[in-house]
Amino acid sequence: MVTAWKLSGREVVLRAKNALYRNDGGFRFTDVTKESGAGDDGWGCGVAVGDVDNDGDLDLYVTNYGPNRLLLNQGDGTFRDATGRSGTGDPRWSTCATFFDAEGDGDLDLYVTNYVSAGWDEIIAAERTLLWKDQLVMVGPVGLPGARDIFYRNRGDGTFEDATAAAGLEDIGAFFGYTAVATDYDDDGDVDLYVANDSNPNFCYRNNGDGTFTDVGSWNGSGMSGTGDAQAGMGADAGDVDGDLDLDLVVTNFAEDVVTLYRNAGGGFFEDATASSGLSVATFKPLSWGVAFFDFDNDEDLDLVIANGHIYPQADEIRERIGGYGFNAQNQLFENDGRGRFSEITADAGPAFRVEASSHGLAIGDLDNDGDLDLVFVNVDAAPTVMENVGGNARSWLTLDLRPPGGRNLLLNAKVLLTAGGRTQLREVRTGNSFASHHDLRVHFGLGENDTAERVEIRWADGTKKVLTNVKARRILRVTPD
């Protein structure tokens, strides 16, 4: 859990440490922050996870307002700070990050989004100067200078180099960067990069096949909404919502704007399917952050969950005028009809979805290993909301615990195609999606009424494949490469 600092007026009254909780099963967690060494006390914003040193365990990268931290897993439940040696301690205001292998050389590179350029004195001295719906609120991001994103190329020896310009990822507009999704959206075997930017067009960096990139977002349909508007991108995720075996994109935006669904039209192009997917009306009012596709009811399609919460505490003063969503707001759950059309079912999703908080972070995982996916929301100025999925496992399921041995990245951006009952589903393993968050890396499939998956094809990140046949359902299956 990544945490920021607590201010009282212009004084820092608490430099909160990040916390690492060990899952003991049965929704019981133990705080192992101290003994793990993972408790960085920077002004935390987000986290990405990956095996950056290819030693077979998962390392942490924490984004901060201030220097970011790379924490290497020592394999015994402890971490050591490798920021200085690695050269990844970007000192600016970083928001989100993602690991991926840009050039296919087997080690994980790192893309970090930066938000605005503001010194500590400016932050502390900030006053409410913007008039928003007759309320005086803090200005930003428009009104503040942006900060450029950075791309670190892994040299493979524990150090990284700033390869932003060389890779064609130079953020020359210094847009207000938020969520970066590393995904092979055009299914050509290399990893592309989609970046949601606040108040500016989003980037869609197509991998040229050699670890350099071309931003094609201005003409492939994913950089701006279907009406040609640059929105206020916050969170993002990729998943196959319509069952056509390619990856669609979703981006959350500011209040009084929709959550945009970009349907993958094939050939590397996207179409704005927000209206046809049924998301327009239900997502228009709240200010949305974390977002994730997941099959909560194991009915063989990807549903959608959205974390909501306003940035202005003053939203509470005019709550009725802005659609009932104040600083604290309900999160939303949408059910997929199997063809990519969503219906909001928040009201019927149980008491946990009636909790109002200012949720930003959102992570998905089967926390109790019972075959359905649970949710964790990270809230502003409040404890996190942990939601147990009750009854999602009434239908059949299969979870794949992909365990490559280390040596080279095989896990991140691996794809899995599972066929059950004649229906094929697609998943891709990623980190740093949603909003500044990291999901359970295990690959979960709902199987509906099927007791067996006829075929499971794992396409490891290096392009090699492993095929399993007639896999029995309702279990967590550990899979290693051949």
Place this chain on the structure above:
Amino acid sequence: MKNRRVLIGLSLFAVFVVTVGGLAYAIPGKAPRTAPGLVSTYAELATVLLASKKTEASLVRAICTDAYQAASLELAQAAGSLRNGDREGAAKHLESAATAVAMIATEGDKAVARVRNRLLEGGHHHHAKAEIAERYDPGYVIIEKTEKKKLLDEAGALGRLAQTVRDGTAQPEALEGAGQNLSALYLEAVK
């Protein structure tokens, strides 16, 4: 640079007027009025400020024209590559054309967007009147929303054309008319 020199000159002149003669117009028994020197200085400044808006419009038009010319050149090169049987080369030129057309739509690339953001940060809106401003995205100067959408659609069409050229499904005459279509869109957008 010239405008900057004029502004500095006017500022210095205003300071001089206030220092030397500003108080002369607070004559006892007569209604106070603004010193004529200050008024004339302000008038000069107004001329510069109003001229700067015209300069801004001209500059943004030049940015769009530059992008249009780049797009036209890329289209011509794409046609040439296709005639020579170089499908990959043609596709790359078409994608570059798509990027350039999108740059017309967005009044420049991301570096220009940064300048635009900076102007917005400073509270500068080229179109101050609300009813006019509604026709434009924030900070845009000449490309109206409707024209922006048409240009972005054209950019997308060129990108898709590149895809068909690359995979060999494009018809030989596929590029015919693309230049004329772009020309018409451009002229409509910057009129």
